[in-house]
Structures are given as structure tokens and as C-alpha cells.
Amino acid sequence: MTDNRVVYPYIPNTAPETKAALMKKVNVTDEMELFNSIPEHLLQKEMNLPEAMLDEYTVRRHTEELLAGNANLSTHKYFLGAGCAPHYVPAVVDEIIGRGELSTAYAGLMADQGKSQIQFEYQSMMAELLDMDCIAMPQYDGGASAGHAIRIACRITGRRKVLMPKSMNPQNKEIVNNYLGGIDQQYAQIEYIGYDSDTGLLDLDELKQKLDDQTAAVFIENPTFLGIVETQAEEIGQLAKTAGAEFIVYADPISLGVVEAPGSYGATIACGDIHSLGLHMLAGCGVAGYVMVKDKKEYLYELKDQMVAASPTSVEGEIGFSWVAAFERTSYAVREEASEFTGTNAALWTMAAGVYLALMGPQGMEDVGESIMQKSQYAARKLAELPGVEIKLSGPFFKEFVVDFSGTGRSVSEINKSLMNQKIFGGYDLSSTFPELGQSALYCVTEIHTQKDIDELVETIKAAI
Template sequence: MTKRNIVYPYIPNTAPETKAVLMEKVKAKTEMELFDSIPAHLLQKEMNLPEPLLDEYSIRRHADNLLSQNANLSTHKYFLGAGCAPHYVPAVVDEIIGRGELATAYSGLMADQGKSQIQFEYQSMMAELLDMGCMAMPQYDGGTSAGHAIRIACRITERRKVLMPKSMSPQNGEIIQNYLGGIEQSFADIEYIAFDKQTGLLDLDDLQSKLDDQTAAVFIENPTFLGVVETQAEQIGKLAKQAGAEFIVYADPISLGVIEAPGTYGATIACGDIHSLGNHMSAGGGVAGYVMVKDEEAYLYQLKDQMVGASPTSVDGEIGFSWVTAFERTSYAVREDALEFTGTNAALLSMAAGVYLALMGPQGMASIGESIMQKSQYAAKQLAEIPGVSIQFTAPFFKEFVVDFNRTNKTVAEINQGLLQHKIFGGYDLSQSFPELGQSALFCVTEIHTQSDIDELVETLKAMVE
């Protein structure tokens, strides 16, 4: 069969006359000569590829057909959380961040006053939500923000020991370990604190036994990875401060309309992920971390990323926005002498969060928090009435809760596979990460779930385990 001489519409250099000029310039007779430096056993000369689609309409139909095979939020009920949950994104959020001057921005600042103002407003609203003072540009994700927060604590205290809950997110735990790792030695020594198997709360006796004058920070999640609201948070913070340690709180911002702000109960550093604030789930994307500290120079100068400041200009009544606030602390200014490296940030996602917070306002955040708590409580109550099924912990929870299937004689994997056949994504299987909980799963209910969604889950599960 004669090989076609294809001109690809999106690759201009495939035009025969252009290719001929290029080949002559590099003294090559065939394209394969360009790969002569690659050992023959590593080079696959003929690839089993389909015929190319050369027109835009055919490409679009082909892509749509492939994407239609995915199981997603539009085709299935979704009760899987574990750190990335489905939340409603108002249409105006997508409309604003979809504008070309925002969506195509590298980081969204430089000399652009509009983008800088969005960041300033976002940072201001987050400071009010968390009752903290200073915030820099976003991190890659919540796990990265937690690693940065711990590094700050170690530098401020000049200590290495960090206490963290054994019930924390396994994924974030791995990111933190990686973030704190070094070529020769780790940046910090992590010890884990037990949690009460009945309530899900941190074991204060275990915490006190491990606190000493070498502790740099006590790190908690609130709500925890297992969904529990840490009602002992203020007491934990006091214990940390008595030992001269920093108190770091990892908080889901969408919970702060109904749960006390970290700064209010003593956090010196707050961190987390802003995924829940106006950002879509996106195949592992749609996440960005935040780190906030008290408005004190000792803390402020430990933030590694750019901050946006506001100041009056030479024109009366005019405010200018600048991203060079304390510029000298960043790796942009001092390069290899910086305390930490600043790379590409998630500016666009923080802009979405800023628009979302402006739309919601304090009352809106309270309403959505109440809705999530009511719906998740309803779901837990209904699930607990299924024979053999129970709720694992007795402490209050927000959005996520652990369902115990140990008395059903079925594994979580079997249950989730059965739910999938009914177009339902079940809970996160905890049997690997938390083997002490046996066959238990972490279920998630947010504001997007209706009563009929929950009832369908309950009826399907009931039929499976009876």
C-alpha cells in the first residue's frame, strides 16, 4: 500500500515544500535519519497508529465518543470523597475565570491590576474566613501546603520533631514526607498520634506523652480525613503552645461557615486545599493549596510565595495593587539562597475561589455548611438502619463519615463493585490505609446530593447486604 503524504492541519512543517527545505538544511534524506543517535533496540520505527483525522469536526466527534465512555458525575451518583468531593460551582464562576485575559494568564499578576486585585480580594476573604492575617499565592495542592506549613514551623522554632494524627489523609501524609525529604536527611522527624477508636478524636494522653521541648509543631486536620470534627482543637492548641510548639491546622474552607475558624481557637499556621471553593473535579486536578499565618513579621517572612499588597497611588483616592510585597523573601529575589523554592502556582484556581467567596458571602457560607451537615447526617442515619451496617465514630462529623461493613460478610471492594453496577460510586475503601477499621468505607455527602440520591444509595445497599 502506498504511504500517503499527509499534511497535518495543526503542524505547518508537514507541508511537502516546507519539509524539503528543513531536510536539506540538516542534510537528511529521510525523517528516520533524524533518529540515528537512538540505539536501534530502543527505536520503534513502525507504530500501530490509526489513520489520522484531518478535519476539526471528525476530531471533535472522535474525542466526544471516547469521552462518552467515561463514568462521571453526569452519569453516576457520587459518594466518594477522601479529600476531593463534588461541590456545586455557580455558573458565574466559570464565566469569569473563562475570560481570555484570566484563563491564558501564566500566574495572573505582574503589571495587571485587575488580576492583582482579584488575588488581593481572594486573600482578604480567606483571611476573614480563617481568622488569620497573611496569605501568599496558592500552592500546588493541600498536601504541598501542609509540607510548607511544617517547614515554616521548623524554621521558626529551630526544632525538628512534628506530631501528626495517625488518622490523617494517607495521600497528604505521603506528599508531606516527600516535601520534607532531603538529599542527605529529612527536614523534620514525624511522629504519629493515636486516635480514639470510639470517637475518632485525637488521643490527648498519647499527644501529651510525646510533646516535649524538641517539638516544632502539632499538626491536626479539622475536620479530619475521616470526617470527624476535632472538638478538642482548642485544647490541643494550648498543649502545643505550652511546649513552645507551633499549632498547625489543616482545614477545609467550605466547612468554616459552621465550624470555628482555626485562628479563633489558636492556630498559628493554617493550611489546606481550596478545591471546595468554586473549583470543579478534574481527573485529579481542580486542587490548590493555601497557607496562612498570623500578621507578624516572624511568620510573614517565612511564606515562600508572592503576596499581593494594596497601597494608595499618587492620585487621590486611587488604590494600586502590587505583587512585590516583601519580595526579598522569595526565590525569585535570592534564588538558591531562598528558604524554599517557588514554582508555578495555581493562580487561576484561587481566582475561582475568590469569585465563589464573593458570591457566597458570610451568610452563604453558613447556609452551605448547614446544608452539608444536614444531608450527611441524614445519610448516616439511614445507612445505620441497614442490618449489619453501622457508623464507625460517635463524634460529630462534617461532609464525610466512616461506614462499618464488617458485620455484612462483604468486603468494601465487593460492595463498591455492586454499587457501580447501579451507577453509584461508593465510599473510599479504608481497609488498606486503616486496616484496624477492617471493612469500612469513607462516604461523602455534599450540597449537591438530594434526598432521592441518598435514598437510592440506601436502598441499593440494603438489597446487596440482606
């Protein structure tokens, strides 16, 4: 008799003979060898799973009890950014992407003209926003887009040396190193460029020393991870071009209503994450990377993902949309001959970003950018008035800024603990990743924050120090 208390999932590759054949094919004797690239502290070998739940209601109650333990935007005030910041998502965005024909979308465009048109409109608006020309389907996140952009630069130039800022987002830095590793460990050699300790801008003298005829690309973030607007960007691009290197700019799209577009100051490749364009903070889910190039065949054909094209049909005045634009360059077409491979992408999020951009328009993007700059400047000024507190870098900033608590005698972790007790998420602790900044935190202020929110933050920190 079958024991109905236990669920037996059917996973055919766990059959001993099938597993043995697969392991022999990839030359491993123990399945755990397949996970050697994962750091030991991240590899959970034993799962702490509850007893099997056989009815939907019990599963739902269990899940709700787990989720009730979370601290989130609905329960706490939030000043933590570091790559994933709280932005307002207009109701119309959720309404549209929540439709059944979209919310179940994987990447499948195929013959679906509706989804294809949404993708085409998204591509067009992103091209206008970044002053670039061509964009393909999204990467998994911004870090993956940075890795893809670097691989494009290496293939175009035939070089392998890449110069990147030391101030780069630490998480993206790890993703890029992973993306450039794997089977071809030496795909690119990364060298890091320091930043000016007063302004936070890239050290141009060090860049000039390391830039040579072996450099495939100069990569910058603008704004930087530390929030600084890289006012030297055009000069950096000219230096890269003189050396025959590609100029890659990682840009936050929400800033481009007030900050110059990468294509306008010489970027040959632009990349980043569209999280700020109408996506919720979803525990690491609401992200999608973009890579954009100018309309030149040598760049266009290096994009690894599918693109949507528009073309006239046999009916006069009618436009058709197709996702097979330059299909022969993708791994779907050439398989093992592909220069890069496409896996899961985040097509649903590009639809959300498309709706957001269409709703905002140029004036809306300018308005939200100005709102962010005004509110973040106000927050920085009020925090700097506290005894022992200093705004660390003097360069112009957008959305995020470095607050130094060294003069208070309190650590960032102590201050953040005090803030959490008052239901406030404090800034990202920089003391371990950027020890040269002392006991500093990266604070984030966006359009969702009110003056009352900021004043409450300042008063709570004042009490904590």
C-alpha cells in the same frame, strides 16, 4: 523528501551532545536514574500512543471517544470524597474565570491591576474566613500546602520533630513525606499520634507523651480525614504552645461557615485545599493549596510565594495593587539562597475561589455548611438502620463519615461494585489504609445531594447486602 505522515517535535535537549552535557552536570550515566524517586509501579517506560493524527477533527473525535468511557458526575450519583468532594459551582464562577483574560492566566499578575485586585480580594476573604492575616499565592494542592507549613514551622523553631495524626489523609501523608525529602532527606522527623477508636478524636495522652522541647509543630486536620470535627483543637493548640511548638491546622474552607476558624482557637499556621470553594472535580486538576499565618514578620517572611498588596497611589482616593509585597523573601529574588522554591502555582483557581466567596458571603457559607451537616446526618442515620451496618465513630462529623459493613458479611469492594452497576459511586474503601476499622468505607454527602439521592443509595446498599 520529508515523510509528512510523522510529526517531529523540536526538543533541543534530546540532541545527543546536549543530553550528554546535562547528564554529566547532574552526575548520571543513564537518564532513567533521574526518575529513581518514582515508585516502579508508577513509572510507565513505554507509552501506548496511537498513530500520529495530523488534523484537528481526528484528534477531537479520538479524545471524545476516550472521554465517553468515563463515569462522572453527569452520569453517576457520587458519594465518594476522601479529599476531593462534589460541590456545587455557581454559574457565575465559570462565567467569570472563563473570560479570555483570566482563563489563560498562569500566575501572571505583573502590571495587570484587574487580576491583582481579584487576588487581593481573595486573600482578604480567606483571611476573614480562617481568622488569619496573611496568605500568599497558592501551592499546587493541599498536600503541598501541608509540606510548606511544616517547613515554615521547622525554620521558625529551629526544630525538626513534627507530630501528625495517624488518621491523616493517606494521599497528603505521601505528599508531605515527598515534600520533606529530596535533597534534604532529614528536613523533618514525623511521628504519628493515634486516635480514639470510639470517637475518632486525637489521642491526647499519646500526644502529651510525645510532645517535648524538640517538637517543631503539632499538625491536625479539622475536620479530620475521617470526617470528625476535632473538638479538642483548642486544647491541642495550648499543649503545642506550652512546648514552644507551632500549631498547624489543615482545614476544609467549606466547613468554616459552621466550624470555628483555625485562627480563633490558636492556630499559628493554617493550610489546606480550596477545592471546595467553587472548583469542579477535574481529574485531579481542580485543586490548589493555601497557607496562612498571623501578621507577624517572623511568620510572614517564611511564606515562599508572592503576595498581592494594596497601597494608596499619587491620586487621592485611588488604590493600587502590587504582587511584589516582600519580594525579597521569594526564590524569584534570591534564587539559590531561598529557603524554599516556587514552581507552578494555581492562580486561576484562587480567582474562582474569590468569586465563590464574594457570591456566598458569610450567610451563604453558613447556609451551605448547615445543609451539608443536615444531609450527611440524615444519610448516616438511614444507613445505620440497615442490618449489619454501623456508623463507626461517635464524634461529631462534617460532610464525611465512616460506615462499617463488617456485620453484613460483604466487603466494601463487593458493595461498591454493586453500587457501580447501578451508576452510584460508593464510599472510599478504608479496609487497606485503616485496617483497624474493618470493612469500612468513608462516605461523603454534600449540598448537591438530595433526599432522593440518599434514599436511593440506602436502597441500593440494602439490596447489595
